[in-house]
Amino acid sequence: MPEAPADAERRRAVAPVICYPPEALPDPGLGRVGALTRVGGVRVPPRDARAIRVARGQVLRIRSVEGPQVGDLNLFAADDLSERFYSGKTRALHGSHVSTGDRLWSGFPHLRPMATVVHDSLDWYGTDAFGGRVHDVIGTRCDPYTARLLQGRDYHRTCHSNLTRALSRATGLPLAEAESHVHDVLNVFMCTGFDAEGRYFMKASPVRPGDHLDLLAEIDLLAVLSACPGGDCGAEHSSDAAHCHPLEMEVLAVDGEPAPEPARSRYDRGHGA
Ligand SMILES: [Zn+2]
Secondary structure, rough: OOOOOHHHHHHOOOOOOOEEEEEEEOOHHHHOOEEEEEEEEEEEEEOEEEEEEEEEEEEEEEOOOOOOOOOEEEEEEEEEEEEOOHHHHHHHHHOOOOOOOOEEOOOOOOOOOEEEEEEOHHHHHHOOOOOOEEOOOOOOOOHHHHHHHHHOHHHHHHHHHHHHHHHHHOOOOOOOHHHHHHHOOEEEEEEEEEEEOEEEEEEEEOOOOOOOEEEOHHHHHHHHEEOOOOOOOOOOOOOOOOOOOEEEEEEEOOOOOOOOOOOOOOOOOOOOO
Protein backbone atom coordinates (compact mmCIF):
# COMPACT_ATOMS: atom_id res chain seq x y z
CA MET A 1 0.00 0.00 0.00
CA PRO A 2 1.40 3.47 -0.81
CA GLU A 3 2.43 5.55 2.19
CA ALA A 4 -0.08 8.21 3.25
CA PRO A 5 1.00 11.80 2.52
CA ALA A 6 1.90 14.14 5.41
CA ASP A 7 -1.41 15.98 5.10
CA ALA A 8 -3.55 12.80 4.92
CA GLU A 9 -5.62 13.64 7.99
CA ARG A 10 -6.28 17.18 6.78
CA ARG A 11 -7.53 15.83 3.44
CA ARG A 12 -9.75 13.29 5.18
CA ALA A 13 -11.19 16.00 7.43
CA VAL A 14 -12.68 17.98 4.51
CA ALA A 15 -16.44 18.19 5.09
CA PRO A 16 -18.70 16.53 2.50
CA VAL A 17 -21.35 18.34 0.49
CA ILE A 18 -24.63 16.80 -0.64
CA CYS A 19 -24.35 16.19 -4.40
CA TYR A 20 -27.95 17.12 -5.19
CA PRO A 21 -29.59 19.27 -2.50
CA PRO A 22 -33.10 17.82 -2.11
CA GLU A 23 -34.60 21.26 -1.50
CA ALA A 24 -33.87 22.11 -5.16
CA LEU A 25 -36.43 19.50 -6.29
CA PRO A 26 -40.07 20.39 -6.98
CA ASP A 27 -42.51 19.73 -4.13
CA PRO A 28 -43.88 16.15 -4.36
CA GLY A 29 -47.43 17.34 -3.65
CA LEU A 30 -48.35 14.71 -1.06
CA GLY A 31 -51.64 16.50 -0.36
CA ARG A 32 -53.00 15.25 -3.70
CA VAL A 33 -54.01 11.81 -2.42
CA GLY A 34 -57.47 11.63 -0.89
CA ALA A 35 -59.86 8.67 -0.71
CA LEU A 36 -58.71 5.53 -2.55
CA THR A 37 -60.88 2.94 -4.30
CA ARG A 38 -59.57 -0.37 -5.60
CA VAL A 39 -60.17 -0.69 -9.35
CA GLY A 40 -57.88 -3.58 -10.24
CA GLY A 41 -55.03 -5.76 -9.16
CA VAL A 42 -52.94 -8.82 -9.74
CA ARG A 43 -51.26 -11.31 -7.45
CA VAL A 44 -47.58 -11.97 -8.13
CA PRO A 45 -46.75 -15.63 -7.45
CA PRO A 46 -43.52 -16.45 -5.60
CA ARG A 47 -40.44 -16.69 -7.86
CA ASP A 48 -42.41 -15.14 -10.70
CA ALA A 49 -43.49 -11.71 -11.97
CA ARG A 50 -46.61 -9.99 -13.24
CA ALA A 51 -47.31 -6.74 -15.11
CA ILE A 52 -50.10 -4.24 -14.63
CA ARG A 53 -51.07 -0.91 -16.18
CA VAL A 54 -51.61 2.09 -13.92
CA ALA A 55 -53.16 5.28 -15.30
CA ARG A 56 -51.79 8.72 -14.42
CA GLY A 57 -53.32 9.82 -11.13
CA GLN A 58 -53.95 6.29 -9.88
CA VAL A 59 -52.03 4.69 -7.04
CA LEU A 60 -50.07 1.46 -7.44
CA ARG A 61 -50.12 -0.28 -4.07
CA ILE A 62 -47.57 -3.05 -3.55
CA ARG A 63 -48.76 -5.12 -0.63
CA SER A 64 -47.26 -7.91 1.41
CA VAL A 65 -49.52 -10.95 1.72
CA GLU A 66 -49.04 -14.25 3.54
CA GLY A 67 -45.45 -13.61 4.68
CA PRO A 68 -42.29 -11.49 4.40
CA GLN A 69 -41.30 -11.07 0.78
CA VAL A 70 -39.14 -8.70 -1.24
CA GLY A 71 -40.23 -7.38 -4.65
CA ASP A 72 -38.18 -6.12 -7.59
CA LEU A 73 -40.01 -3.39 -9.50
CA ASN A 74 -39.56 -2.14 -13.07
CA LEU A 75 -41.53 0.87 -14.35
CA PHE A 76 -42.12 1.88 -17.96
CA ALA A 77 -44.08 4.66 -19.64
CA ALA A 78 -47.16 2.70 -20.75
CA ASP A 79 -46.83 3.77 -24.40
CA ASP A 80 -43.01 3.94 -24.70
CA LEU A 81 -40.76 1.24 -23.26
CA SER A 82 -37.70 3.43 -23.87
CA GLU A 83 -38.82 5.67 -21.01
CA ARG A 84 -38.08 3.63 -17.93
CA PHE A 85 -37.16 3.90 -14.28
CA TYR A 86 -33.61 5.16 -13.62
CA SER A 87 -32.56 3.70 -10.30
CA GLY A 88 -29.08 5.33 -10.32
CA LYS A 89 -30.35 8.90 -10.75
CA THR A 90 -33.16 8.28 -8.26
CA ARG A 91 -30.44 7.23 -5.78
CA ALA A 92 -28.39 10.34 -6.57
CA LEU A 93 -31.40 12.60 -6.02
CA HIS A 94 -33.06 10.97 -2.99
CA GLY A 95 -30.44 8.73 -1.39
CA SER A 96 -29.89 4.97 -1.26
CA HIS A 97 -33.44 4.13 -0.03
CA VAL A 98 -36.74 5.80 -0.88
CA SER A 99 -39.68 6.61 1.34
CA THR A 100 -42.70 8.93 1.50
CA GLY A 101 -42.21 12.07 -0.60
CA ASP A 102 -39.47 10.64 -2.84
CA ARG A 103 -40.00 10.27 -6.59
CA LEU A 104 -39.07 7.49 -8.99
CA TRP A 105 -37.41 9.17 -11.99
CA SER A 106 -37.19 8.12 -15.63
CA GLY A 107 -33.90 8.03 -17.55
CA PHE A 108 -32.45 10.41 -20.14
CA PRO A 109 -33.58 12.27 -22.16
CA HIS A 110 -36.85 12.31 -20.22
CA LEU A 111 -35.76 12.69 -16.57
CA ARG A 112 -39.16 13.30 -15.03
CA PRO A 113 -40.98 11.75 -12.09
CA MET A 114 -42.76 8.56 -13.14
CA ALA A 115 -44.24 8.00 -9.68
CA THR A 116 -44.20 9.50 -6.20
CA VAL A 117 -44.06 7.51 -2.96
CA VAL A 118 -47.20 8.76 -1.20
CA HIS A 119 -47.40 6.23 1.65
CA ASP A 120 -45.00 3.71 3.15
CA SER A 121 -46.21 1.61 6.08
CA LEU A 122 -42.54 0.83 6.89
CA ASP A 123 -41.55 4.49 7.30
CA TRP A 124 -41.19 3.78 11.05
CA TYR A 125 -38.18 1.49 10.38
CA GLY A 126 -35.77 4.36 9.67
CA THR A 127 -32.13 3.29 9.95
CA ASP A 128 -31.25 0.26 12.10
CA ALA A 129 -28.07 -0.35 14.14
CA PHE A 130 -26.35 -1.95 11.12
CA GLY A 131 -27.14 0.98 8.84
CA GLY A 132 -29.92 -1.00 7.15
CA ARG A 133 -32.90 0.77 5.58
CA VAL A 134 -35.90 -0.36 3.54
CA HIS A 135 -36.77 0.01 -0.22
CA ASP A 136 -33.35 0.41 -1.81
CA VAL A 137 -32.27 1.78 -5.16
CA ILE A 138 -28.78 0.29 -4.73
CA GLY A 139 -29.14 -3.32 -5.75
CA THR A 140 -29.58 -4.11 -9.41
CA ARG A 141 -31.77 -7.25 -9.40
CA CYS A 142 -30.81 -10.89 -9.02
CA ASP A 143 -30.03 -12.35 -12.43
CA PRO A 144 -29.00 -15.61 -14.09
CA TYR A 145 -25.70 -14.22 -15.41
CA THR A 146 -24.27 -13.37 -11.99
CA ALA A 147 -25.68 -16.65 -10.64
CA ARG A 148 -23.82 -18.47 -13.43
CA LEU A 149 -20.64 -16.50 -12.71
CA LEU A 150 -20.64 -17.18 -8.96
CA GLN A 151 -22.42 -20.55 -8.70
CA GLY A 152 -21.50 -22.11 -12.05
CA ARG A 153 -25.06 -23.18 -12.85
CA ASP A 154 -28.17 -21.90 -14.57
CA TYR A 155 -31.08 -20.69 -12.43
CA HIS A 156 -34.15 -19.39 -14.26
CA ARG A 157 -36.27 -17.87 -11.47
CA THR A 158 -34.16 -14.79 -10.74
CA CYS A 159 -35.91 -11.40 -10.78
CA HIS A 160 -34.24 -10.52 -14.09
CA SER A 161 -35.72 -13.58 -15.79
CA ASN A 162 -39.07 -13.23 -14.02
CA LEU A 163 -39.32 -9.59 -15.20
CA THR A 164 -38.27 -10.61 -18.72
CA ARG A 165 -40.99 -13.28 -18.99
CA ALA A 166 -43.68 -10.98 -17.54
CA LEU A 167 -42.74 -8.06 -19.83
CA SER A 168 -42.72 -10.40 -22.83
CA ARG A 169 -46.21 -11.64 -21.92
CA ALA A 170 -47.53 -8.12 -21.31
CA THR A 171 -46.22 -6.63 -24.55
CA GLY A 172 -46.07 -9.57 -26.96
CA LEU A 173 -42.36 -8.90 -27.53
CA PRO A 174 -40.07 -11.90 -28.02
CA LEU A 175 -38.17 -12.87 -24.89
CA ALA A 176 -34.79 -11.52 -26.09
CA GLU A 177 -36.27 -8.15 -27.01
CA ALA A 178 -38.21 -7.90 -23.74
CA GLU A 179 -34.99 -8.69 -21.85
CA SER A 180 -33.28 -5.63 -23.36
CA HIS A 181 -35.86 -3.37 -21.67
CA VAL A 182 -35.48 -4.86 -18.17
CA HIS A 183 -33.56 -2.46 -15.96
CA ASP A 184 -32.23 -1.88 -12.45
CA VAL A 185 -35.07 -2.03 -9.97
CA LEU A 186 -36.61 -0.48 -6.93
CA ASN A 187 -36.12 -3.18 -4.29
CA VAL A 188 -39.49 -2.96 -2.57
CA PHE A 189 -39.46 -4.05 1.11
CA MET A 190 -35.78 -5.10 0.85
CA CYS A 191 -33.62 -4.15 3.86
CA THR A 192 -30.08 -3.30 2.86
CA GLY A 193 -27.08 -1.12 3.57
CA PHE A 194 -23.30 -1.00 3.44
CA ASP A 195 -21.03 -2.39 6.14
CA ALA A 196 -17.94 -0.60 7.49
CA GLU A 197 -15.87 -1.99 4.58
CA GLY A 198 -18.38 -0.66 2.07
CA ARG A 199 -19.79 -4.09 1.20
CA TYR A 200 -23.45 -4.21 0.18
CA PHE A 201 -25.44 -6.24 2.69
CA MET A 202 -29.01 -7.47 2.95
CA LYS A 203 -30.91 -8.71 5.99
CA ALA A 204 -34.32 -10.24 6.63
CA SER A 205 -36.95 -7.68 5.64
CA PRO A 206 -39.10 -6.25 8.45
CA VAL A 207 -42.15 -6.40 6.12
CA ARG A 208 -45.21 -8.27 7.37
CA PRO A 209 -48.53 -9.11 5.70
CA GLY A 210 -50.60 -5.94 5.31
CA ASP A 211 -47.58 -3.67 4.90
CA HIS A 212 -47.69 -1.68 1.69
CA LEU A 213 -45.90 0.89 -0.42
CA ASP A 214 -48.13 3.31 -2.35
CA LEU A 215 -46.83 4.87 -5.58
CA LEU A 216 -48.84 7.66 -7.22
CA ALA A 217 -48.49 7.33 -11.01
CA GLU A 218 -47.39 10.68 -12.47
CA ILE A 219 -47.66 9.31 -16.03
CA ASP A 220 -49.45 6.27 -17.49
CA LEU A 221 -47.35 3.33 -16.34
CA LEU A 222 -46.66 -0.29 -17.09
CA ALA A 223 -45.43 -1.74 -13.80
CA VAL A 224 -43.72 -5.13 -13.63
CA LEU A 225 -43.01 -6.73 -10.26
CA SER A 226 -41.03 -9.87 -9.41
CA ALA A 227 -41.45 -11.73 -6.12
CA CYS A 228 -37.73 -12.33 -5.54
CA PRO A 229 -36.51 -15.94 -5.10
CA GLY A 230 -34.67 -14.59 -2.04
CA GLY A 231 -38.01 -14.39 -0.14
CA ASP A 232 -37.36 -11.94 2.71
CA CYS A 233 -33.71 -11.80 1.51
CA GLY A 234 -32.46 -12.87 4.94
CA ALA A 235 -30.11 -15.55 3.62
CA GLU A 236 -29.65 -16.15 -0.11
CA HIS A 237 -31.22 -15.49 -3.46
CA SER A 238 -30.80 -16.92 -6.97
CA SER A 239 -31.85 -20.36 -5.71
CA ASP A 240 -34.86 -22.34 -4.51
CA ALA A 241 -33.55 -22.33 -0.90
CA ALA A 242 -35.52 -19.39 0.57
CA HIS A 243 -39.14 -19.58 1.69
CA CYS A 244 -41.06 -17.30 -0.68
CA HIS A 245 -44.48 -15.62 -0.61
CA PRO A 246 -46.66 -13.88 -3.15
CA LEU A 247 -47.03 -10.11 -3.43
CA GLU A 248 -50.11 -8.14 -4.42
CA MET A 249 -50.16 -5.24 -6.88
CA GLU A 250 -53.33 -3.21 -6.49
CA VAL A 251 -54.49 -0.28 -8.62
CA LEU A 252 -56.38 2.34 -6.62
CA ALA A 253 -58.39 5.23 -8.06
CA VAL A 254 -57.88 8.57 -6.33
CA ASP A 255 -60.76 10.99 -5.71
CA GLY A 256 -60.52 14.15 -7.84
CA GLU A 257 -58.72 15.25 -10.99
CA PRO A 258 -55.15 13.96 -11.54
CA ALA A 259 -52.31 16.50 -11.68
CA PRO A 260 -51.04 17.39 -15.17
CA GLU A 261 -48.41 15.06 -16.63
CA PRO A 262 -44.90 16.22 -15.64
CA ALA A 263 -42.95 17.71 -18.55
CA ARG A 264 -39.95 15.87 -19.95
CA SER A 265 -36.56 17.51 -19.35
CA ARG A 266 -36.25 20.84 -21.15
CA TYR A 267 -32.54 20.34 -21.87
CA ASP A 268 -32.10 21.21 -25.57
CA ARG A 269 -29.97 18.09 -26.29
CA GLY A 270 -27.37 20.16 -28.11
CA HIS A 271 -24.54 18.56 -26.09
CA GLY A 272 -22.30 21.50 -26.98
CA ALA A 273 -21.71 20.21 -30.53
ZN1 LIG B 1 -34.40 -11.01 -6.84
